[in-house]
Amino acid sequence: MKQIVGVDIGGSHISAGLLDNQNLSIPDDNISRCPVDSLASKEVILNAWTECISSLNITKDAFLGIAMPAPFNYEQGISLILDQGKYRSLYQVNLKEALSRLLNIPLENIAFINDAAAFLQGESFVAGWGNEERLMGITLGTGLGGSYKFGEMAEDGAFWSRPFKGGIAEDLISTSFFVHWAKEKHAIEVDGLKTLLSMPDMRPATITVLKEFGQNLAELMLMQMEGKAIDKVVIGGNMVKAGDLFLPEVKRVLNARNANPEIFISKLGEKAAMIGAASLFERKQ
8 A cells, every 4th residue: 555645834843644545544643743943944944844754654655745835836846935934945946856855755756735725625525525515714823824625626715915904814814913913012022822822911912902813814704705605614723722712703703794604613633734635646546
């Protein structure tokens, strides 16, 4: 049986999982998680990725499906990330060729998919939703991901770059929103929402500003759902762990605009994108 590895590249980590081919799942003991400094040099980043994937003891004929954040040339495997606050050193690097060389895996055994599309693909499969369902996926973390699924395969929705309130959506609907808010309004440096909520002096103000965050998310959802008759929305990413502090506001705004898709919180967590990425090759078996 061929080895299929699903990889999820995040802004601060990499997760790689060896697929159980029979039921398209990734057991916990088949997962390797490693921190990554996305501001480091190309060599440091690629070495971190390689070590993490190699720790799964993959063979030379293994297949590697990789969920990668946008902007990215998914067909050729070339990073186009430049001004997103992460992986700048990988700009214009052919990652397919680099990983093929470092892992000693054939080029044709490596494929890339948008991370948000991979997330929705994985969630849809495990939930058993049919191809007739009209789905939207949103991932909230160091970046903003969005995707649609109107048939067999999910596709990137490019939510992150949508013009939004004088900038782009990712500015106001990702970790960046809280980092900039803390610096501008409270003159403190933090790495994200989790840190703010753990600070007793900052928690009340953070809970208040989460309402604004929820409003922003709802407004973006309304923009992205327009004319698409979305049935279900799945929300994931690290920030969804604080969902009870902003999702009520999301639902309030949606209901006020007579938009009532079913909203689901990710059941798979980090496994969703790995399973979705692995499915690039599972579907070819």
